[in-house]
Amino acid sequence: MRLSKAFVPTLKETPSDAAIPSHQLMLRAGLMRQLTAGVYAYLPLGYKAMLKAMQIIREEMDAIGGQEFHLPALNPEALWMQTGRRNVPNFILSVKERDLVLAPTHEEVIAWIGANHIQSYKDLPQIWYQIQTKFRNEPRPRSGVLRGRQFIMKDSYSLDRTWEELDKSYDAHAEAYRNIFSRCGLKFFVVGASSGAMGGTGSQEFMIESPFGEDTVALCDHCGYAANVEVATSAVPSVGRSAESAMPKEIHTPNVKTIDELASFLKTDHRQLAKSRVYLHDGNPVLVLMMGNDQVNESKLIAAVGGGEVFAAGEEKLVELTGADAGSIGPIGFKGRIIADNRLKDSNNLVSGANKNDFHIINIDLKRDAKVENYFDLRQVEDKEPCASCGKEIRVAHAIELGHIFKLGTKYSEALNMRFLDEQGQSHPVVMGSYGIGVERIVACHIEQSHDENGIAWGKALAPYACHLITVNMNSKEAVLHANQIYQK
Numbered sequence: 001m002r003l004s005k006a007f008v009p010t011l012k013e014t015p016s017d018a019a020i021p022s023h024q025l026m027l028r029a030g031l032m033r034q035l036t037a038g039v040y041a042y043l044p045l046g047y048k049a050m051l052k053a054m055q056i057i058r059e060e061m062d063a064i065g066g067q068e069f070h071l072p073a074l075n076p077e078a079l080w081m082q083t084g085r086r087n088v089p090n091f092i093l094s095v096k097e098r099d100l101v102l103a104p105t106h107e108e109v110i111a112w113i114g115a116n117h118i119q120s121y122k123d124l125p126q127i128w129y130q131i132q133t134k135f136r137n138e139p140r141p142r143s144g145v146l147r148g149r150q151f152i153m154k155d156s157y158s159l160d161r162t163w164e165e166l167d168k169s170y171d172a173h174a175e176a177y178r179n180i181f182s183r184c185g186l187k188f189f190v191v192g193a194s195s196g197a198m199g200g201t202g203s204q205e206f207m208i209e210s211p212f213g214e215d216t217v218a219l220c221d222h223c224g225y226a227a228n229v230e231v232a233t234s235a236v237p238s239v240g241r242s243a244e245s246a247m248p249k250e251i252h253t254p255n256v257k258t259i260d261e262l263a264s265f266l267k268t269d270h271r272q273l274a275k276s277r278v279y280l281h282d283g284n285p286v287l288v289l290m291m292g293n294d295q296v297n298e299s300k301l302i303a304a305v306g307g308g309e310v311f312a313a314g315e316e317k318l319v320e321l322t323g324a325d326a327g328s329i330g331p332i333g334f335k336g337r338i339i340a341d342n343r344l345k346d347s348n349n350l351v352s353g354a355n356k357n358d359f360h361i362i363n364i365d366l367k368r369d370a371k372v373e374n375y376f377d378l379r380q381v382e383d384k385e386p387c388a389s390c391g392k393e394i395r396v397a398h399a400i401e402l403g404h405i406f407k408l409g410t411k412y413s414e415a416l417n418m419r420f421l422d423e424q425g426q427s428h429p430v431v432m433g434s435y436g437i438g439v440e441r442i443v444a445c446h447i448e449q450s451h452d453e454n455g456i457a458w459g460k461a462l463a464p465y466a467c468h469l470i471t472v473n474m475n476s477k478e479a480v481l482h483a484n485q486i487y488q489k
């Protein structure tokens with residue numbers, strides 16, 4: 001391509017609605033244009049960079065035995081009813097006139113194909129992948145192509161006989177992902193991530209650190225510990241028990257609403273103060289006890305209660321359930337489930353609300369006085385806490401997710417009846433894994449990591465063109481002829 005013929009509509013000014021470098025530079029360098037919120041047209045230079053990323057992905061997926069599909073973006077709505085995902089909030093865009101939806105991911109279609117064609121253990125394992133357009137009903141598309149309503153994803157699905165075999169497919173993907181992101185020239189790291197209500201440790205995210213990231217991660221620069229805050233832990237000390245356990249006593253605490261106010265009122269430190277937060281889990285009240293100002297991490301809470309809908313109770317609901325406002329709630333006499341953070345496990349001599357405005361109860365022994373059903377890790381880690389692995393300081397930072405690998409298990413195979421017969425003729429659901437990479441995110445993250453005041457500093461792997469041939473002296477016929485010969489070659 002000659003530059004004189006190339007369609008590269010560059011912009012001199014930084015567009016006012018583009019807040020982050022990759023968004024600004026992808027517009028200014030003529031890589032893409034926004035058609036409408038969260039929907040982008042890729043222009044030739046931008047698409048070339050994306051094709052290079054896709055080629056790297058394809059090579060690494062083929063190297064682990066992946067077979068490429070091209071599945072339809074239009075799906076029957078009924079298929080998504082079968083797995084219960086039709087109404088996941090902010091997920092699916094639909095085409096109402098025809099009872100169709102635009103697929104946000106393809107577990108359903110994969111399980112539908114498998115249900116029709118996988119019969120025996122001899123048909124397994126399989127790794128099926130595609131690089132294809134996805135649609136999501138993102139409520140706030142922003143940061144350019146990092147969060148679109150339409151985007152290109154490499155999604156793959158492993159189909160195995162057992163969880164042990166799934167481990168192998170998962171590990172192969174983890175290795176392929178490392179190769180893909182390294183070859184793309186990205187400085188990335190891998191974090192343990194939440195697998196939500198499905199439990200287990202079977203989920204990892206591949207991330208780059210960025211102040212513009214929407215994910216929050218805990219990182220240890222000393223030992224390499226890295227986890228999404230949804231699951232991250234730290235080595236903060238627990239409260240423990242003191243030898244004497246005095247009897248509970250109600251005390252008047254006028255105008256004391258916060259933990260800090262309570263600490264200064266009682267001249268004690270946060271360690272003896274138990275904060276109560278009330279949630280509604282599928283409509284039922286759950287009181288969550290935390291030490292001092294420790295924040296409840298809602299992902300951990302959802303996992304602890306076993307999934308479902310979890311909301312913090314509003315002001316009116318709090319009064320209805322406890323008789324008190326937020327600052328005076330406590331476990332004693334609370335009607336509903338009580339769970340507590342591990343940090344408070346079996347501790348005594350605690351102070352908490354009395355479920356009566358302006359009153360607290362001192363000397364609470366959780367073993368003796370409160371019906372704590374169970375203890376879980378529920379707290380959100382904070383910057384500079386000691387690392388759970390090595391004890392040195394962790395950092396809490398923002399990050400952008402490039403890819404996610406996930407041990408799904410049998411949720412979709414059961415819902416769509418994808419089963420196989422083993423050697424003994426017994427029927428089992430296929431064990432699935434699912435693995436995604438955002439193609440736009442690879443290109444945008446590369447730009448985030450590699451730009452300066454002059455613009456994008458393309459790495460060789462993703463550069464739209466490998467070289468730029470410049471005829472220094474256009475007045476010399478010989479030079480022009482020579483340049484043309486090199487160009488033709």
Ligand code: ATP
Pocket residue numbers: 105136138145146147148149150151153401402403404435436437438439440441
């Ligand atoms: P996020 O938490 O950022 O919304 P997700 O958990 O919804 O991501 P997955 O469903 O795991 O993402 O999708 C796989 C990959 O697709 C992500 O790792 C990301 O790279 C990419 N991706 C997801 N949503 C978008 C989007 N709206 N725009 C661009 N890429 C996306």
Ligand code: MG
Pocket residue numbers: none
């Ligand atoms: Mg999402």
